[in-house]
Amino acid sequence: MSELEQQAKAVRGHAIDARILSVALDILRKRGPAAVNIEAVAARAGIAKTTIYRRYDDRDQLLRAAIASSSTEVEIPTDLGTYETFKWLLRDAAGVTESMVGRGAAASIILNEYPESNDMMRAMIKSRSRLLTRFLHERVASGDLRPDLDIGLAATVLLGALMGQLIRGGEPSDEWADSVLGLLWPGFAADGE
Structure with a gap:
């Protein structure tokens, strides 16, 4: 596989990872943690369950990854009273x-x-x-x-x-x-x- 093909494969992989986590977070936000499972995420994301299972062993690992992906650092503005x-x-x-x-x-x-x-x-x-x-x-x-x-x-x-x-x-x-x-x-x- 050429370097260009490897890069394209990596980009597709990152896009699929982002899609899986985005859908898992959306389900979590709207319906709570009980609704987040491999089958629901696969169906909503239009991705095969096997694709998700290659990345996550089970729903708990998927849920942990989704929650971790949403955590960001924020700085409080210093110019406000x-x-x-x-x-x-x-x-x-x-x-x-x-x-x-x-x-x-x-x-x-x-x-x-x-x-x-x-x-x-x-x-x-x-x-x-x-x-x-x-x-x-x-x-x-x-x-x-x-x-x-x-x-x-x-x-x-x-x-x-x-x-x-x-x-x-x-x-x-x-x-x-x-x-x-x-x-x-x-x-x-x-x-x-």
């Missing part, structure tokens, strides 16, 4: 929840229907929530937030508000973020405003 950064974080968390986890998987996490896959998704969510925790620590240290702020509780309340909005079927819009922060800000701000 504390309140505006909270809004940005809520929007980012909403986007992550919708694009990576989805409502089906979020419901599965809350109901703890599939502990193995839920643990993987919780780990992904925890890694993303470290951004929020780090931000809270920095803003307490800078004096923008109350020095006695319970950072773990603050992060839980913010993320819980987001999950509640998604589960209720609401959209986490800018107006929603302003409402949440309007309610919580007096308890967060250093000056109690």
Whole structure:
């Protein structure tokens, strides 16, 4: 096989890998981890089951790969004030929840229907929530937030508000973020405003 043919084969392989993971994530987001299996992914992706089995031994390995593929590092903008950064974080968390986890998987996490896959998704969510925790620590240290702020509780309340909005079927819009922060800000701000 020539070098050009090998390159073309590699490109096709990467495209198939991306298609498999994209379809698995879509099923996960919409229907939860129980719906992700080799047969469902093969049917939706238009790919033979054997093609998927050459890459993944079983559904758990496929699900782990799909979840891992959706994890990305994000940097918090540094040019925003504390309140505006909270809004940005809520929007980012909403986007992550919708694009990576989805409502089906979020419901599965809350109901703890599939502990193995839920643990993987919780780990992904925890890694993303470290951004929020780090931000809270920095803003307490800078004096923008109350020095006695319970950072773990603050992060839980913010993320819980987001999950509640998604589960209720609401959209986490800018107006929603302003409402949440309007309610919580007096308890967060250093000056109690």
